[in-house]
Amino acid sequence: MTKHKLWRFLFYFLITAAAIVFLIPVYLVLITSLKDPGAINLNSTWQLPKVWYWQSFAEAWDLLAPKFVNSLILTVSATLLSAFFGSMNGYILSKWRFPGANIIFPLMLFGMFIPYQSILIPLFKFLRDTGLYGGLPGLILVHVVYGLPITTLIFRNFYAEIPDDMLEAAKVDGASFFGIYSKIIFPLSISGFVVVIIWQFTQVWNEFLFAVVLTKNNSQPITVALAQLAGGEAVKWNLPMAGAILTALPTLLVYIVLGRYFIRGLLAGSIKG
C-alpha cells in the first residue's frame, strides 16, 4: 500500500512539474506585457512587475484593432460558409451514396494535407486576375475552399452515426432531399456544427501563409500584424507580448469555454475520428 502511495506521489510530482514547464511561457508573456518598457531587463526577467503598466495593452490595441476587426470578419464568414458546405457535403457523401463517391471523397480529403505553397502561385495569379487579390473577400473565398475537406470529413463521420433507417423512414413519409436535411439531419447535427465551427474558427484565425501572401496592408488579418509588430529588432518587448495576448485571446477563450468540442475537432483531423 505504501509503495502504491509512493508511485502516486511521483505521478503527481511529474505531472505538476510538466504543467509548470508548460505554463512558464504563459507566465513570462503576462508579466512582460505588464511591465514598463524601461523596467524590462535581464536581472528582473522573471520577477513580477513593480508597477503594473497597462499602457502596453492600450498601445497594442491601437495598433491591432483594425486588424482584429479584419480577422473577425474573415473568420466568421469563412467559418460559417465552410461549415454549411461541409455539412451539405457530409450529408450527401454519407447518405446519398453514388458511384464514384469513394473516389471523390479521398480526392477531396487530400486537399487538406497539401502544403499550400504548392498552389500559392496559381492562386495568387487567379485572385489578381479576378480582382480579388489584396482584399478580405478573396481571402474568405480561399479559406472556404481549403476548409471544405476538413469540414466535409467531420460532418461525414458525424452523419455516419445517424442510422440509415431514420432516413428511410423519412423517405417513406414523403420527405425529399432538402426535407430530410432540414427536418432530420440539421437538427441532429448541432454538436457537429459546434465542433466544426470551433475548429474552423481556430484554424482561420490562426492562419498566416495565405494572410501574408494574399492581403494588402489595410485588409491584413491580425496574425500578419502581430508578425510585423514583433518582427523588427524590437527592444520594447512589452508591446509584442501584449499584442500576442490580444491575438491569442479569441481562440483561447473558445478553447477554455468549449474545450471538449475543440478536442473532438482535433481528433477528427486524424481521419478515423
Place this chain on the structure above:
Amino acid sequence: MIKKDRLTAILMLMPSVILLAIFVYGFIGQTVYTSLTNWGMDPSQALAINPKIKFVGFAMYKELFTGFIDIRFRQDLVNTFFFTIFFIAGCLVLGLGLAFLLDQNLKAEGLYRTIFLLPMSLSFIVTGTIWRWLLQPKGGINMLPSLIGLEPMQSRWLTTREQIWQFNWQDIPQFTGWLIVLVLLWISFSAFRNKNKSRALVAFISLLAIAAWSAFIAPKILILPYPETHGFNIAFVGIIMAAIWQMSGYTMALYLAGLRGIPQALREAASVDGANEWQIYRHVVLPLLKPISLSAMIILGHISLKIFDLIFAMTGADNSTTDVPALLMYLTTFRANQFSKGAAIAVILLIMVAFVIIPYLWTSLRSEVER
C-alpha cells in the same frame, strides 16, 4: 422521386467538387507547369503583364539539387530532416508520457489536460512571438537557472551559427544505400522470427547486394562536382522546443483517446493472467497504441514538412540558418519573383508530403470500408 433526389444530391455536391478540383488539382497542375518553365528567372520579364516564358524542362530541379547558388535549398532539406525527426520524437515521447500520467486517475485531471492542450489553440505566430522573447540571449530561458541560484546560461539560441553532425552532400547515395540495408536487415530479421524463411532469405540477399553497392559503387557517384558540407544547425533547437511545446498536447490527446478506447476488461484480463502494472503496459497497452503512434507520426510529419509560420515569427523570413523549404519557396517566389524556382520548391514539398499522406489516406479509408 428518389431519382430526382439523387440528382439534387449530386448537384449540391458539385460546387464543392468543382472548387476543389480547380483550387487543388488545377492549381497543382499549374504549379507543376510553372516549375518546368523559366518564369521569373529573367528579372526583366518576371513582373511583366505578359511575360515571355520558356519551357525548360527539369532545369529548375537540376539547379536546386546541384546548382552552386542553391546550396541553401539543400541545407533547407537537411534542416527539415533534423527538425522533423526531433519534433516527432519529442511530441511522441512527451505526449505519451503526459497521456500515461493523465491515465492514472489523478485529481484535477481536467485542469492538467487543459494546460497541456492550451498551446494548441494558439497561432504559430503567437507561439513564435512568445518563444522569440523567451530565447533572447539576454532574457527568459537563459535566466531560468538564476531563479534557483545557478549561473545564467549563455546560449545564443536562435542566433547561433554553429552546426554539428556535418556530412558531405556527395555521400548521400552511400547513406541512402546503408539506410536501405538497415531496413532490409530488420525485415529479414523479423521474417526469420516469424518463420517465414523464404522472405528472410530474399531480404538478406538483396541486403548483401545493396551493401556491396553502397560500399563500392556509391562512393564513385558524384552528384556534385565538389564536396559540400551540411549539418544540423544548432539554432533549430529553440524552434524545436517551441514546436514541441505547441504540438505535444495534440499527441497527448491522441494517446489519451487511445488509452480510453482500450477496454478495461483487457487490462483486468492481463492482471488476472499474472501481469503487474508495468507488464500490462508493456504487453497489452503499448502494443495497442501502435496504430495511434503511426497516425501521430504521419500527421506531425506532414505538419513539420510544411512548417512556415513558426519559423517566420521566431527568426524572420530570411534568416538562412533557420531556413526550411516552405520559407524558401515564399522568399524565392514573393520576394525574389523567381516564380519557376519557387514552383519547383513547392512541387518538391508536395511530393514529400504526398509520400507521407497518400499511403495514410489509402489505408485509413480502406480499413473504413472493411468496417
Place this chain on the structure above:
Amino acid sequence: MADVILENVYKRFGDFTAVEDFNLHINNEEFMVFVGPSGCGKTTTLRMIAGLEDISQGNIKIGDRVVNDVPPKDRDIAMVFQNYALYPHMSVYQNMSFGLRLRKTPKDEIDKRVKEAAAILQIEELLDRRPRELSGGQRQRVALGRAIVRKPKVFLMDEPLSNLDAKLRVEMRAQISKLHQSLGVTTIYVTHDQVEAMTMGTRIVVMKDGLIQQVDSPINLYDKPVNKFVGGFMGSPAMNFLTGTVKDGILTSEHFSVTPDAALKEKLKPYNGKKVFVGVRPEDLFLVGETEIPEENHSVKSIVEVVEPLGAETVIIASVGSDQIVARLDPHAQVKAGDKVTLIADPEKVQAFDLDSETNIRFT
C-alpha cells in the same frame, strides 16, 4: 484446487452497499453459480474474489490463504470475461500462452499445454489467427482455453455465454459442464440466466440487492424456495402468485379456493384470517379431468386469454380476477381464448408466502 471462503464480505461504493454481509463456503471442485437480476451484486462479488475490486470489509480466502490484499496476478485464479477480453494484437496461441509466458514457464511446457487445451476445445486450427478473425463462439472457446492452460486453483466466469446466440449458448453450456467434470477445478460462474444456473451449478447462490437470498442445489431451490423472490426467479415460465386469505387452512379469494397439504395447513394456523401470497408453478396447475384431485376446494376459476400450443405441452395465459396466471397443460387440452376454465392446483406443491416478509411459510 482449493476451497473459496467468503466471510462477512461487504462492498460499498460511497453510500451505496453493493454487497452486504456475504458468507459462503465454496467447496473444492464445486461448480458454484451466482445468479440474480442485474445490479444484485453477483459480478461485484466475483470481481472481489478475482481481486479486481477491493473489499470494504470481511475476508476472502482461497485455500488456506487470506487474499484480501493479494493482487489478482498472485491469487492463482483464471477468469473468463463477458466480452472475452482477448488481446486483439496477439494470435490465439499468444493469447492462450500469455499468462504462462509471464510466469516464465518453459517453452515446451507452454506448447504442450496450449496444444492440449486447443484439442479439448477443438480450436487447434485457429491457433495462428487473430481474435478479430474469429466468430463469437470461437472467441468464447479461446477465452476458455486461456483460462484452462493456466491450471489455476479457481476458475471465475463472468456471464461468459451472454454474448452468444441461443443455439451456441446451449452448446457451450454443455461444453463448460463437461470441462468442469474432467478438470475438476473449483468454478465460480456468474449469470443472470436461471436456466444456465439450474443446468450447470452443483450449488446456486441466488442474490438480490447485494444480499444472498438462498444457497442450495438446483432442485432444492426449485422445490423449496425460501421466499417469494427465489420462487419467482427460478423456473420458466415463472411461478404464479395470487393474493388470498387463509380461512381454516384453506387459501381463498372470490376466484379461487385452494386446499394445501397437511404440512402447510399446520404452518398456516397463525395466519388464520390474514392475507398471504399463494404461489403455484405453471406445471402444478391442471384442467379438470387431467388429474384425480377433486375440484371442490382446489379450484382456480380463470378466463383463458392466450393459448400457446408448443407441441410437447400447451401453455395458457389466463386471468384470475385482475391477476394473470400461466399454466402448462396437456398438449391435447381442448381450450381456446375466451373459455372459462377451472384449474386445479396440486396441494403438495402449493406455496404460501408472508405478505410482508415474503418468506415461504411452508419452510419457516
